[in-house]
Amino acid sequence: MSVLTEAPVDLTPSQSDDRTDSQLLEVSMGPQHPSTHGVFRMDVALDGERVVKLKPVFGYLHRNHEKIAETESYLGCMPYTDRLDYICSITNNWAYALAVEKLAGIQVPERAEYLRVITGELTRLQNHAGLVGFLMQDMGASGTPLMYAFREREKILDLFEALTGARMMCNYMRFGGCRVDAPAGWLQQAQKVIDAFPRFLDEFERLLVSNEILMARTQGVGVVSREQAVNAGISGPMARASGVNYDLRKVDKYGIYDRFSFRVPLGENGDVYDRYMLRVLEMRESVEILKQAMRDVPSGPIMDPNTKTRGFRPKAGEAYGRIEGPKGELGFYLISDGSSNPYRFRVRPPSLINLTLLEDMCLGQNVADIVIILGSVDIVLGEVDR
Amino acid sequence: MIGEGILKGLAETARNFFGSYVNKDRLTTVQFPEERLPQIEATRDFPFLVYDGTDWQQGLRCVSCQICEKECPPKCIYIEKSKDKKPDATGKPQSYPTTFNIDISVCMSCQICVEVCPFDAIKMDVAFELSTDDRFGGLLLNREQLAKSNEYYNKIHPTEAAAVDAAFAEERAKAEAKARQAAEAKAAAAAQTLTPGAGETTRVQ
Numbered sequence: 303m304s305v306l307t308e309a310p311v312d313l314t315p316s317q318s319d320d321r322t323d324s325q326l327l328e329v330s331m332g333p334q335h336p337s338t339h340g341v342f343r344m345d346v347a348l349d350g351e352r353v354v355k356l357k358p359v360f361g362y363l364h365r366n367h368e369k370i371a372e373t374e375s376y377l378g379c380m381p382y383t384d385r386l387d388y389i390c391s392i393t394n395n396w397a398y399a400l401a402v403e404k405l406a407g408i409q410v411p412e413r414a415e416y417l418r419v420i421t422g423e424l425t426r427l428q429n430h431a432g433l434v435g436f437l438m439q440d441m442g443a444s445g446t447p448l449m450y451a452f453r454e455r456e457k458i459l460d461l462f463e464a465l466t467g468a469r470m471m472c473n474y475m476r477f478g479g480c481r482v483d484a485p486a487g488w489l490q491q492a493q494k495v496i497d498a499f500p501r502f503l504d505e506f507e508r509l510l511v512s513n514e515i516l517m518a519r520t521q522g523v524g525v526v527s528r529e530q531a532v533n534a535g536i537s538g539p540m541a542r543a544s545g546v547n548y549d550l551r552k553v554d555k556y557g558i559y560d561r562f563s564f565r566v567p568l569g570e571n572g573d574v575y576d577r578y579m580l581r582v583l584e585m586r587e588s589v590e591i592l593k594q595a596m597r598d599v600p601s602g603p604i605m606d607p608n609t610k611t612r613g614f615r616p617k618a619g620e621a622y623g624r625i626e627g628p629k630g631e632l633g634f635y636l637i638s639d640g641s642s643n644p645y646r647f648r649v650r651p652p653s654l655i656n657l658t659l660l661e662d663m664c665l666g667q668n669v670a671d672i673v674i675i676l677g678s679v680d681i682v683l684g685e686v687d688r
Numbered sequence: 689m690i691g692e693g694i695l696k697g698l699a700e701t702a703r704n705f706f707g708s709y710v711n712k713d714r715l716t717t718v719q720f721p722e723e724r725l726p727q728i729e730a731t732r733d734f735p736f737l738v739y740d741g742t743d744w745q746q747g748l749r750c751v752s753c754q755i756c757e758k759e760c761p762p763k764c765i766y767i768e769k770s771k772d773k774k775p776d777a778t779g780k781p782q783s784y785p786t787t788f789n790i791d792i793s794v795c796m797s798c799q800i801c802v803e804v805c806p807f808d809a810i811k812m813d814v815a816f817e818l819s820t821d822d823r824f825g826g827l828l829l830n831r832e833q834l835a836k837s838n839e840y841y842n843k844i845h846p847t848e849a850a851a852v853d854a855a856f857a858e859e860r861a862k863a864e865a866k867a868r869q870a871a872e873a874k875a876a877a878a879a880q881t882l883t884p885g886a887g888e889t890t891r892v893q
């Protein structure tokens with residue numbers, strides 16, 4: 303979609319409108335500062351307060367990730383995946399590692415699988431905590447809920463820093479395992495954070511879940527029906543909020559997810575409120591998974607001894623590795639021609655595909671609802687634009 | 689009752705506000721330049737070159753094998769190899785880099801150079817207050833700016849550095865033992881040539 307060649311929005315009001323002195327107003331929302339929802343613009347045509355047309359414009363953060371990856375070694379692609387969805391670098395690493403492991407038929411040792419689940423679910427916790435905080439911020443609850451959420455998120459980021467060296471650009475996984483083992487005392491520290499997390503969730507629920515303003519703003523707003531969600535290929539919490547029972551942790555059971563018992567929360571109405579509540583409930587289930595994983599984590603090696611990271615050349619072939627990322631189905635499609643670089647490197651970004659229904663969700667809503675609808679989709683522009 | 693949910697929420701914020709006077713957990717802000725959090729051991733930001741001893745030019749561990757230059761994903765390392773050789777950490781004569789530049793405005797702190805270096809010569813630093821008003825020259829670090837002592841490395845990453853030092857010590861011990869053995873063998877061989885026939889009894893493995 304080209305911004306330049308597309309005809310401008312037609313500002314003539316529809317014939318059925320009996321007012322003769324009115325015309326549509328075109329508003330360009332964004333591009334915003336990266337600390338909101340990223341550099342993303344919406345060209346909105348408004349009839350009074352009502353949205354009659356919405357055109358998303360993105361690409362401001364395009365970095366040519368997929369093409370760069372074709373010139374990098376398989377190892378060299380790993381740190382670039384951190385920068386896709388920069389909130390959840392570890393799950394990005396995981397999806398890419400999974401794709402390469404499928405491509406080359408690599409086995410991952412037990413302990414590494416557990417470390418992957420632990421760090422992956424911690425990533426989900428911090429992503430969802432950040433998201434519900436930002437959603438409240440979008441609704442006008444400036445500061446307080448976001449800061450409470452960030453306070454918790456920071457504890458998890460500290461854990462990541464102690465393990466991987468970086469808060470957000472973790473570059474943690476390798477094909478055949480993980481880069482480093484948990485340092486002494488890390489698991490105990492993680493256990494503390496996990497045990498304290500439900501307290502934050504209780505607090506957050508008391509703070510907001512029964513809040514009348516929140517309900518008035520979110521219930522019945524930005525509805526996605528079950529059929530729409532399935533037809534648009536939406537995945538993750540967005541799809542589950544519309545009642546689509548699709549969670550790759552249950553469907554694919556990648557890694558060792560068949561060993562944990564957890565429930566998949568489902569929404570009914572597919573509105574912003576359901577999407578918000580679903581994330582709160584998912585955090586509770588993640589805590590359950592984490593408790594089981596922390597209990598069972600074995601000792602042992604963390605890297606497959608037969609896999610070398612440097613000079614890695616998988617045999618020719620193709621593979622698609624996918625995981626249930628915090629935002630939805632994150633997949634990497636790789637084609638290898640036997641050389642040390644991928645021949646083709648393609649990312650299936652959940653943020654971008656979940657964003658495709660934005661106009662359908664916003665039509666007929668008020669202009670102030672656009673922001674919270676966008677917030678409830680949970681996008682990161684690093685992944686949308688790549 | 690309408691408004692009940694809002695009141696409940698306000699009670700929660702009040703609990704946090706008053707709680708912040710008694711509970712340290714609720715008061716998480718760190719007043720940054722005055723107060724600082726302790727450094728986490730695994731922290732990394734940009735790479736530096738380790739040298740042993742006191743003279744950075746003599747002690748630089750880097751042998752200029754250029755593996756890191758090749759593996760660095762954004763290609764921000766530039767190395768020129770020397771023509772002559774100098775003894776390295778274990779005493780073997782090795783090349784050294786006459787130029788070693790890292791453009792830290794391009795570096796993405798991925799640590800891959802550290803992972804692939806077979807000589808433990810490049811490690812991750814923790815210094816983060818690096819802002820400069822010269823965005824080209826100021827962020828292109830040369831050999832001298834990159835060189836930091838092994839003591840510094842030991843200070844910022846104690847566990848990791850201790851393991852590296854132990855490995856080096858072992859290697860040096862092995863090299864010494866080998867050298868000693870070689871010397872003994874030489875001596876024995878010399879003795880053999882002086883007194884023919886004695887070689888059968890003083891064979892050295």
Ligand code: SF4
Binds near residue numbers: 752806
């Ligand atoms: S830092 Fe290490 S990998 Fe890079 S050139 Fe020097 S010895 Fe080789």
Ligand code: SF4
Binds near residue numbers: 761763790796798802
């Ligand atoms: S940390 Fe990564 S980007 Fe920076 S110099 Fe090393 S390999 Fe290159």
